[in-house]
Amino acid sequence: MIEHDGTMTTSPTPRRAGRPPRTSRAQIVAAARKIIDTEGWEKLTLRRLAAQLGIGTTTLYHHVRDREDLLILLINDVVEQHPLSDVPTEPRDRIVAAATTMRDALAAAPWAAEVLATDGFLARVGPGAITLVETIVAAATEYGCTHEQAVRVFRSLWYFTVGEIVVRTRTARRPKDFRFAALGDLDPATHPQLVAIGDELWQRVSAGDHYEESLRAFVDGLLAQAIG
Amino acid sequence: MIEHDGTMTTSPTPRRAGRPPRTSRAQIVAAARKIIDTEGWEKLTLRRLAAQLGIGTTTLYHHVRDREDLLILLINDVVEQHPLSDVPTEPRDRIVAAATTMRDALAAAPWAAEVLATDGFLARVGPGAITLVETIVAAATEYGCTHEQAVRVFRSLWYFTVGEIVVRTRTARRPKDFRFAALGDLDPATHPQLVAIGDELWQRVSAGDHYEESLRAFVDGLLAQAIG
């Protein structure tokens, strides 16, 4: 059956009776990562993955519930590889560090945007991600938030992070000759500021990474609103 | 050919020579909305849409570039139906009003989450959405932001809004018996705050709509960071 605890079935520990498995979840994750790295994540299908593993497609269904389960498995793998290091003592900085770690892990998984837009994601996150949630909630509480306020702080930052990842992923895939829009072609009478800004500045700002700076503004705003 | 200006081909205005079209973009949008409303948005495929219109599937490709183009067409339609009303005079409130309008329009389009996670979205938004962008950027400028800061303010709020929509959509589709996670089952030694919060409070806070409140905190934080 499916081990949701991530147990590797190649473990030498004696298991339930029956035919021993030839395929482990660890092997599946490794093969999936190989496909993603060499062919691109869009090419990751259950059929290809089975072929890569040299097994029948339907065999995969003994190890993952469905395609979504596979993607979440991969996300948890990536999060596990991005541990929170150098935890700051100041609660405010700790929130920023934990959220930035979440962002960096998701940014390293180009398929995150698709997973985040599907059902039941938060229900299946692994221990690594849960620890980041605890870190943020605990820091907010330490700062003086009630439990309810702390949960709201987490959710707000989670929305911001998910949005940044979704938009970032889309932008990265964008063809080179892409232009946000012809801002210069807009009517200056109705859109004076966008015309004044122009395509060049817009694109330059969009290309920059201002996640942490905006995150800090958000944290400050949320904590000020909660504590006063 | 494809009219990206949204011109209805049923218009009585004389058009380029040739066989007159039997299908208009307006008809396509109407048929798509009917499928979404009656069968659910997941059932909206090009094949079904063509069947609904009583035309061949391939005929659709004369009116929309591809599936993504269709979805963006639908988004623009929804945004057009959610105009920004009662524009506040105070810049800060104007930003909040414009962002909330964006959110409300996207929340009314259950397929928005998928579109937002695909390529080239911002490049194809219609006039209604562009006006909301101008409103936010202009208000930030009026408050004292430079153009660069104003663009950053918009992008930050856009991330937050996209994330809220993506997470909200997923949560809405979630089966009734869903539980975020068994927070009570976590080890109190490693996750004391999450255990203390518990499933009941977490779910209650998650179910609530705190978009505008958090948005206001974000706007305050961003403007304070920019202006000091």
Next chain:
DNA sequence: ACCTGAACACCGTTCAAGT
């Protein structure tokens, strides 16, 4: 207990041809 091929029920998109 684990693995399998065949089959089911679909997709989006392209192409050459019709009116």
Next chain:
DNA sequence: ACCTGAACACCGTTCAAGT
């Protein structure tokens, strides 16, 4: 200029059967 059916090249998932 507009419309079309057939075909291409796939999908995820289920099922009954094998070892």
